[in-house]
Amino acid sequence: MSDTDDLVRIADAEDVDVTSDAALLGEQPTRSWVVMFAFAVVAIAVFTAIFAPALAPHDPTAQSLVDRLQPPGTADHLLGTDAIGRDILSRIIYGARLSLGAAFLVATLTSVLAVSVGLISGYFGGWVDTVIMRIVDIWLAFPGLILAIAMVTALGRGLDKLVLALVLAGWAGMARVVRGETLQLREREYTMSARVLGVGKIGIMFKHLLPNIMPTILVITALDIGSTILGLASLAFLGVGIGSEVVTWGSMLSEGRNYISTAWWVALFPGLAIFFIVLAVNLVGDWVRDRYDPRSPFRRAKLDAATRKAAEEQEAASVRDAATAGGGG
Amino acid sequence: MSENPPRTELMGSSEFTNHHLGRTLEVRNLVKSFKVGSESFGKAERIKAVDDVSLFVPAGTTMGLVGESGSGKSTIARLICRLLEPDSGQVLVDGDEVTAGTKIPKGYARKVQIVFQDPTASLNPRWKVRRLVAEGIRVHGLRSRSETKERVAELVSLVGLPEHALDRYPHEFSGGQRQRIAIARALAVEPEVLVLDEPVSALDVSVQAQILVLLQELQAASGLTYLLIAHDLAVVERFCDEVAVIESGRIVEAGDPEIIHSRPEHPYTKALVEAHPVPDPHERTMYVHAQDKAEVAE
Numbered sequence: 001m002s003d004t005d006d007l008v009r010i011a012d013a014e015d016v017d018v019t020s021d022a023a024l025l026g027e028q029p030t031r032s033w034v035v036m037f038a039f040a041v042v043a044i045a046v047f048t049a050i051f052a053p054a055l056a057p058h059d060p061t062a063q064s065l066v067d068r069l070q071p072p073g074t075a076d077h078l079l080g081t082d083a084i085g086r087d088i089l090s091r092i093i094y095g096a097r098l099s100l101g102a103a104f105l106v107a108t109l110t111s112v113l114a115v116s117v118g119l120i121s122g123y124f125g126g127w128v129d130t131v132i133m134r135i136v137d138i139w140l141a142f143p144g145l146i147l148a149i150a151m152v153t154a155l156g157r158g159l160d161k162l163v164l165a166l167v168l169a170g171w172a173g174m175a176r177v178v179r180g181e182t183l184q185l186r187e188r189e190y191t192m193s194a195r196v197l198g199v200g201k202i203g204i205m206f207k208h209l210l211p212n213i214m215p216t217i218l219v220i221t222a223l224d225i226g227s228t229i230l231g232l233a234s235l236a237f238l239g240v241g242i243g244s245e246v247v248t249w250g251s252m253l254s255e256g257r258n259y260i261s262t263a264w265w266v267a268l269f270p271g272l273a274i275f276f277i278v279l280a281v282n283l284v285g286d287w288v289r290d291r292y293d294p295r296s297p298f299r300r301a302k303l304d305a306a307t308r309k310a311a312e313e314q315e316a317a318s319v320r321d322a323a324t325a326g327g328g329g
Numbered sequence: 330m331s332e333n334p335p336r337t338e339l340m341g342s343s344e345f346t347n348h349h350l351g352r353t354l355e356v357r358n359l360v361k362s363f364k365v366g367s368e369s370f371g372k373a374e375r376i377k378a379v380d381d382v383s384l385f386v387p388a389g390t391t392m393g394l395v396g397e398s399g400s401g402k403s404t405i406a407r408l409i410c411r412l413l414e415p416d417s418g419q420v421l422v423d424g425d426e427v428t429a430g431t432k433i434p435k436g437y438a439r440k441v442q443i444v445f446q447d448p449t450a451s452l453n454p455r456w457k458v459r460r461l462v463a464e465g466i467r468v469h470g471l472r473s474r475s476e477t478k479e480r481v482a483e484l485v486s487l488v489g490l491p492e493h494a495l496d497r498y499p500h501e502f503s504g505g506q507r508q509r510i511a512i513a514r515a516l517a518v519e520p521e522v523l524v525l526d527e528p529v530s531a532l533d534v535s536v537q538a539q540i541l542v543l544l545q546e547l548q549a550a551s552g553l554t555y556l557l558i559a560h561d562l563a564v565v566e567r568f569c570d571e572v573a574v575i576e577s578g579r580i581v582e583a584g585d586p587e588i589i590h591s592r593p594e595h596p597y598t599k600a601l602v603e604a605h606p607v608p609d610p611h612e613r614t615m616y617v618h619a620q621d622k623a624e625v626a627e
Contacts, residue, residue, distance in 0.1 A: 190450065190453040192407075192410075192412050193515075195412060196410045196442060196443050197518065198468050199464065
């Protein structure tokens with residue numbers, strides 16, 4: 001009993017944020033600083049990517065055989081140099097550009113494609129839905145990364161083709177989720193009301209269905225960015241897709257592999273960069289899910305409390321209604 | 330509207346209904362069946378949800394359609410609003426004929442509107458009241474931007490909501506208020522026929538009466554024609570000019586609501602009447618005695 005009272009009280013306090021969400025489930029308050037950390041890492045990474053030319057102490061591609069394989073802490077090379085004397089810190093800073101830029105681009109394009117396909121499939125139903133969903137089934141039967149490698153091989157090298165390959169590798173799963181949500185919302189009375197009002201199919205899809213699917217899309221996209229970064233790094237590590245003229249963390253890792261016993265720093269630092277950015281992005285994704293996904297337990301607890309509050313208000317309102325009606329009649 | 334011509338004379342004479350009555354709702358031999366079971370296993374069966382239903386609702390009156398859940402009454406509502414395609418039969422609204430397989434006449438959407446049972450589900454949760462109510466006006470291009478704004482404010486006050494309701498979201502309202510918003514939205518396109526699909530079933534008993542009164546006032550003011558779908562004969566009795574009782578997709582009994590309630594003929598109707606809880610029997614007996622005495626005194 002007192003637990004539910006607490007829920008209501010927390011919901012009543014206007015500041016329903018991460019901290020009180022955590023409190024609802026009895027989680028440790030560390031959760032909020034973990035989220036802070038994740039946001040900070042992402043913010044730093046984005047900042048680094050944008051201002052890479054100003055931040056990098058050296059040209060990331062400048063070779064200097066005299067300075068090859070310098071350990072970290074050497075004068076002028078904070079994180080050391082690689083086998084042909086390129087500054088590792090500068091390369092990591094420039095590498096953030098590709099990792100983040102391409103990941104955001106891939107995530108955005110994947111969402112657009114998946115949402116279009118999912119909305120059409122779910123809303124039109126019938127044979128359109130059957131055909132699209134069978135294609136999705138077939139698509140999902142292939143492991144994403146293998147599919148991407150196959151496509152890059154077929155399309156040829158280049159950043160644009162790499163992005164395209166990753167989008168094509170990743171759209172199917174999200175399209176199916178969007179289709180499921182659309183199926184559900186299509187039968188909602190507000191969609192039917194719009195149809196009775198004479199709203200066209202496009203209007204219903206973009207004005208009624210899409211805004212109500214948006215939270216789900218946001219959550220999936222946020223969680224997808226992490227795996228996209230990892231996918232990009234994996235492809236670069238395997239040397240698929242982009243030439244060596246573009247600095248990537250994955251290719252740095254690959255090059256460092258040969259020196260792991262003698263010059264650990266060449267592989268370690270790009271590895272750490274990948275590790276931290278993927279961790280941070282996933283944490284941010286989790287946070288987004290907790291906040292916006294109606295199926296998340298955090299969100300549910302909050303909603304329950306909100307519903308209870310609404311019920312109370314409704315009671316009060318109906319009493320008011322009755323009073324007004326009585327006065328009028 | 331007590332002097333409606335007998336139904337039999339009107340049935341099947343669309344010429345007459347088209348030109349002289351207007352605003353009428355007529356349903357002729359409507360049939361709709363649904364597939365049950367999976368086709369791929371060769372077990373697909375069709376059940377008739379609506380089986381040869383004909384209805385005639387004169388302009389400005391209310392027809393009640395009563396039946397249990399699953400009796401096909403909501404399917405009829407959806408067929409009339411063209412949310413479902415009928416297998417055969419016609420729906421005529423003010424002379425616009427909608428037949429199975431034909432294209433829906435332009436402007437049909439303006440003539441027929443629907444109010445659903447659950448106002449929480451029937452209002453897009455991400456839209457403010459202003460936008461919700463204006464949608465129909467916008468879609469049909471009925472008014473200019475500034476006129477729309479005025480009209481929306483007018484509609485909102487017409488259904489008894491305060492002006493500040495305009496800039497709020499549906500979840501900020503009570504159930505009864507939400508149903509008022511849904512009614513305002515339906516009225517925005519100036520329909521002639523309003524299909525009310527259990528409009529008060531999801532509401533508190535205290536609020537139900539208010540919504541029904543509002544609907545009655547709106548009908549008196551603008552001559553709307555209502556098809557009221559309900560599972561409760563008591564609601565229908567007070568509100569409707571005529572009642573049709575539906576069982577398994579067929580109309581089993583139709584006529585004056587009071588007569589149907591007091592002297593049901595069909596066994597299904599009897600069961601429906603009996604299913605309605607009678608208030609305290611002791612009080613009821615006292616009430617009957619008092620009435621008898623009054624009659625004797627007269």
